[in-house]
C-alpha cells in the first residue's frame with residue numbers, strides 16, 4: 523500500500539474502520555470511524571503525525587513498508603486511538619524522536635510504557651524545520667484531554683488537529699464530500715467529547731484564528747477543504763447563546779407520561795418553539811447529545827419506578843449533567859403510581875447544569891384536565907423565558 527498524497531510532500535497513512543460501532547464502550551458510531559496518520563517529508567527530515575489505534579496498526583505498518591526513515595513522531599494527543607502505534611514505531615525506527623506537548627510527555631510514558639527519555643516536549647508555538655516543511659506546534663488544550671495540541675504545517679496551510687474538528691466517518695475518499703453530512707457527524711463528535719469544555723474550545727478557536735488554514739486534517743474522519751465551514755460551526759456550538767429549542771428525553775410505562783409529553787410538545791410548538799423529543803427506550807444517545815448542543819431548555823419526561831425516575835430517563839439526565847450543555851432552563855414532567863420523589867431525584871442529578879428550574883408537572887396516574895392545563899402553563903413559561911432571552 524502506497525502512502526496517499528494530499529499535497530506534495532504530505533501523505534495520508536491512516537486507517538478507516540468501517541465496522542466499529544461503539545466508541546469508548548459508550549458512543550454509537552453509525553458510520554464507523556477512522557484513525558488518521560499523516561507523513562510529512564521535508565528535504566532533510568521526515569515526520570509522522572499521530573499513530574493510529576492499535577487494532578489498525580497493520581494498516582500503518584503496510585503504508586510504512588517502503589519508508590526507511592522517520593525522524594519525528596508528533597503525538598498531538600495521548601489517547602490510545604492516536605498513540606497506540608507509538609511503541610511499534612520506536613522499535614521500527616530506533617532513531618525516531620517522539621514529540622509531544624509538555625503535559626503529554628509523562629502521560630505518554632504512563633499510558634504506553636514509553637521511556638520518557640524518548641519523548642521531547644515541544645513548546646507552545648515552537649517551530650520545527652524539516653527542510654521546506656515547517657511544523658508549528660499550537661497547544662489546543664481540552665479538546666478533549668488536557669494535553670492536546672494541534673500541528674500547523676506553515677508552507678501548505680494544513681492544520682493537523684487530531685480530535686479537534688474530527689468526525690466519526692469511515693470512507694475511502696480522503697476529503698469531505700458533502701458539507702451537511704460532515705457537519706452532522708462533526709457535531710455528534712463535538713457533543714460527546716468536547717461540549718463539557720466549550721469555554722476552553724472558544725479560546726482554542728481564538729488561538730487558531732490568525733493562521734492561514736487551507737486544509738484541516740483531523741485524526742478522525744475526512745480532511746476539510748472548507749475550513750471556514752467547520753470552524754464556523756464550532757463557533758456556533760461552543761458559544762454561549764442557545765437556540766430556540768427544547769430537548770425532551772422521556773419514557774413511558776403505561777401511557778400516562780406519553781400523554782403528558784404529547785400535550786407539552788403540542789403546546790410548545792404552538793408557541794413557536796422547536797422540540798426534540800427522545801423516547802429513551804430506543805434513542806440514539808449521540809442524537810440526544812447533538813440536540814443538547816443548542817437547546818435552551820431541557821424538559822425531562824419520566825414515569826416513576828418504585829419511588830424514583832425511570833432508569834432509562836435517569837441515564838439521559840446523568841449524560842446531560844456530564845456533557846454540561848449551555849441550556850438555561852429545565853423542568854420535569856411525568857407521573858407516579860402511588861408515591862415518589864422522582865422530581866427531587868432528577869433535580870439532584872444535574873448539579874453541573876446552570877439552569878433555572880421551572881415548576882415541574884407531575885400527575886398521579888392518568889393526567890387530569892388540571893394536569894394538562896399545567897402543561898400548557900409550563901409551555902407558556904418556557905416560551906416566555908426564551909423570548910426574554912432574545913431567542914426568538
Ligand code: FEO
Nearest residue numbers: 599601603666685
Ligand atoms: Fe480520538 Fe481523544 O481520541
